Amino acid sequence: MLNTKQIKKDFPIFKNKPNLVYLDSTATALKPQSVIDKTIEYYSQYCANVTRGLYDISQKATSEFEETREVVAKFINAPSNSEIIFTRSTTEALNLLAYSLGRQLITSGDEVVTSIMEHHSNFVPWQQLAFEKKAKFNIIDITDEGHLIELDNVVTKKTKILSLTYVSNVLGTINPIKEIIKAARIINPKIVIIIDAAQAVPHIPVDVQDLGADFLAFSSHKMLGPTGVGVLWGKRKLLDNLHPFNYGGEMIEEVYIERSTFKLPPHKFEAGTPDIAGVIAFKEAIKYLSQIGMKKVQEHEISMTKYTLKRLNQEFGGEIKVLGPKNASDKDGVITFTLNKIHAHDIAEILNNHYICIRAGHHCAIPLHFRLQLKATSRASFYIYNDEDDVEKLIEGLKKVKKILS
Amino acid sequence: MNIYQEQILDHYKRPQNYGHLKKADRQIVLNNPLCGDKISMDIIIKKGKIQDVSFFGETCAISTASASMLTQYVKGKKITDLKKLSSSFIFKLLGIDLSPSRVKCAVLPLEALHKLIINQNFVAKEKT
Numbered sequence: 216m217l218n219t220k221q222i223k224k225d226f227p228i229f230k231n232k233p234n235l236v237y238l239d240s241t242a243t244a245l246k247p248q249s250v251i252d253k254t255i256e257y258y259s260q261y262c263a264n265v266t267r268g269l270y271d272i273s274q275k276a277t278s279e280f281e282e283t284r285e286v287v288a289k290f291i292n293a294p295s296n297s298e299i300i301f302t303r304s305t306t307e308a309l310n311l312l313a314y315s316l317g318r319q320l321i322t323s324g325d326e327v328v329t330s331i332m333e334h335h336s337n338f339v340p341w342q343q344l345a346f347e348k349k350a351k352f353n354i355i356d357i358t359d360e361g362h363l364i365e366l367d368n369v370v371t372k373k374t375k376i377l378s379l380t381y382v383s384n385v386l387g388t389i390n391p392i393k394e395i396i397k398a399a400r401i402i403n404p405k406i407v408i409i410i411d412a413a414q415a416v417p418h419i420p421v422d423v424q425d426l427g428a429d430f431l432a433f434s435s436h437k438m439l440g441p442t443g444v445g446v447l448w449g450k451r452k453l454l455d456n457l458h459p460f461n462y463g464g465e466m467i468e469e470v471y472i473e474r475s476t477f478k479l480p481p482h483k484f485e486a487g488t489p490d491i492a493g494v495i496a497f498k499e500a501i502k503y504l505s506q507i508g509m510k511k512v513q514e515h516e517i518s519m520t521k522y523t524l525k526r527l528n529q530e531f532g533g534e535i536k537v538l539g540p541k542n543a544s545d546k547d548g549v550i551t552f553t554l555n556k557i558h559a560h561d562i563a564e565i566l567n568n569h570y571i572c573i574r575a576g577h578h579c580a581i582p583l584h585f586r587l588q589l590k591a592t593s594r595a596s597f598y599i600y601n602d603e604d605d606v607e608k609l610i611e612g613l614k615k616v617k618k619i620l621s
Numbered sequence: 622m623n624i625y626q627e628q629i630l631d632h633y634k635r636p637q638n639y640g641h642l643k644k645a646d647r648q649i650v651l652n653n654p655l656c657g658d659k660i661s662m663d664i665i666i667k668k669g670k671i672q673d674v675s676f677f678g679e680t681c682a683i684s685t686a687s688a689s690m691l692t693q694y695v696k697g698k699k700i701t702d703l704k705k706l707s708s709s710f711i712f713k714l715l716g717i718d719l720s721p722s723r724v725k726c727a728v729l730p731l732e733a734l735h736k737l738i739i740n741q742n743f744v745a746k747e748k749t
Contacts, residue, residue, distance in 0.1 A: 558656075560656055561681050565625065
């Protein structure tokens, strides 16, 4: 377990809200002081636009901005900074691909494949692409325990795009992405593979060269960084051939009435003024996580998950049903559950009366809930600042829920 | 404020008019996009009044209590009067302060009722 008492001191929200039991880091993570300070530093010391000012503070802003690109590249072991594209979010990164890559690559009769455990943002863009292009939209199913089943019958020679989540935001399942990528490339060597790593990069070590995917997307705000910043990593060769998604400022080389030329990647995909403060402060989040080490982050979540599964079973037995893998090391720190027939909204509301924050609903994964024949579920999720005390408070809260509603 | 007052819990644990009407002349199923809940409502209208009404669905305590209290209230009431009911009527009926995220839970049954009585050309057993 990490030294959570020490870690909590770095997160000012715990000083401002001493009773807070924050169990919704899968939705967004809390922010350490260093990230907040860096945002303020930009606005108060070198608030200028990036890439075009010829004056000192603009150059300072630009170098801080580009330094984050370097830090991100190192963090996921990307071979080049030019493969790191800043977007607004994982959602925007995946939509960028669905529009640029999807509309370039997919024609009638092709196949696009994703899985039933996806977040809507890695499901709907591909579904809509397939509708538009009269392509087939095929889905990899899961076992009842929340593991992906074999690709064999779903991915075929006609599958041009496979877009999969690395870690499920509901089940917590860590998919064996490296093996899946290998298997898919044996079936179709030309397949383009996209990984939604929004729930992976914040929680486990991710090495894009080792994984062997073509594209990978994640968000700053789920890994201690500011909201409004997402990352799309892509192999440089593929990025070179991809059309821009947005046109406008900051991505142009030359513009004439009859034609325009565009910058090289990554700037080709970064039209418009970005969230400069957000990008600049994002590197502080990565530095914070790197100081701990991603292996330790993962180990912490596994021990939190183990402890929680054990305690929930002790206190509630068969009344509580936890979704996803039974083995804590197959998942990250996500506990999605149902308690008797009590509605998730009621659970969340009563827990909120005791300053406990959990997520209730379908967690942007309606197809998965439909597959599991569930409506709303409750989700508690952990990060580096959570400890066993938080779990005990959750259990006390759930006992109150039972007392009020049973 | 604790919204789980005795009256709410009473209706949640023992909902009134729960189930389906065998001879319903109009039925609707409505969805709460926030949680994926479905609530269905059946009505029988006679001479411009609600003769009978029921609701069904595995919904949260707030939706269930709201549906239970609303169906109790509307029986025998004139359609023309019921069309005027607003969400503030529901809040008064429930007697609790709701956070913005729970307002939808509370007004879902009223939305179902309004869809049933406002649409003149309502097709029996229509589902949305």
